[in-house]
Amino acid sequence: MTEDLSWLSGGVVGIGDTLAHGGVSLAVEFAGLALGGASEASGASVVVALATTLVALPSLPPPFPFFEAEEKWKELAQSIRDTKTELGDLVNKAGVDAAWEGPAADEFCAYVNNRLLPAMEQLAVCADEEAGCCSAVGWNLIQGLIIHFAQCAVGIALCIASNSLNAIPYVGAAIVAVLKWIIVDQWLIGLAYNVWDMNNTFQTLEGEQAQLRTAQDQLAAAFGTQADNFDTAALDNMRKQVAKIMTNTDQWNKP
Secondary structure: OOOOOHHHOOOOOOHHHHHHHHHHHHHHHHHHHHHHHHOHHHOOHHHHHHHHHHHHHHHOOOOHHHHHHHHHHHHHHHHHHHHHHHHHHHHHOOOHHHHOOOHHHHHHHHHHHHHHHHHHHHHHHHHHHHHHHHHHHHHHHHHHHHHHHHHHHHHHHHHHHHHHHHHOOOOHHHHHHHHHHHHHHHHHHHHHHHHHHHHHHHHHHHHOHHHHHHHHHHHHHHOOEEOOEEOHHHHHHHHHHHHHHHHOHHHOOOO
């Protein structure tokens, strides 16, 4: 049975995306295999191939999806703020406040201005934070890819340069083999540090999620919710306020 991926349409995933993502993965694999080929005579090529396939490839995914997600979150934040502005104008300028008078109108306008509009701004802040996190992850991945390619290029160049020592009688091949193992060892250390540094950045981003949780808590509070449940006390208090206004018909309209 083929999985339905039609929900990914609309510019989120396409043939161009697939080719770009596959191209990055192939480049990462090719860079490692090229280094393995350059170190072949030493027997270190197997180690390089395994490290590339099992460590580098999974740790250096293509960054493009994160930049696409960043744009989507930015668009969402702007859409929320546009809606907030339009709603504020409808309520406070030529809309409700001008056409509807009385305590009920005052309560409604106060709710929109003091609770709903600030909550919408907090929702936009959430979207901004998500966009920032996506951007940071994307650039972190780009940095990791650049470092990986640079380390592979340096390793290849050193391995090729070391081949000149094969001309030394009797011990030349052994010296070259030792040098290539040293080069590969240094490459492995560089790869490990690169992955560690990227993971450090991701942990820092996880710490910034606290800002998102704060914004989400404020949004939930604005709509009278606690955790994933409605705050029944807040809803009951709102019901009593509405009932009080509705039962006093004398105050429905201002004189």
